[in-house]
Amino acid sequence: MISYNTIAVGTDGSETSLAAVRAAASLARVYDAQLVILCAWYAASGSLLNAPHSDVSSVPIVEEDAADTYLADAYKVAEEEGAPRIEARKISGAPAASMLKEVESTGVDLLVVGNRGVNTISGRVFGSIPTEVVRRSSVNVMIVNTADSESQ
Structure with missing residues (x-):
């Protein structure tokens, strides 16, 4: 029987990431597991590989102060x-x-992420957070279909 003790989920404050938080929280409730909500903040900016269309190839930036707000919102969800x-x-x-x-350093059993960027052209060319996580994770990864959340 599969059981999870610690479930982690990433958020960037977007509606799609909050859909992933909701799914992860539901799983935590079902498994009586600890839920760890992660928000990565990143202080650098600029496009990937000096791409000519930086609007579609830039690194997603979350300011440190914004990360606190995003975590508080996700915590409520x-x-x-x-x-x-x-x-x-x-x-x-x-x-x-x-x-x-x-995830590696804290003993997380399951990592939950939204599928934002997976089906975009830039996601296919440059990669996306979900595909990178799946490719490199040493624990189970659940990708939440957040398509319904994108229109909200």
């Missing part, structure tokens, strides 16, 4: 969904790498 134990963590670095590092 997790509470509403009934997660029994919730911890919010602000982590520094590029989103995929910093989430994976946190």
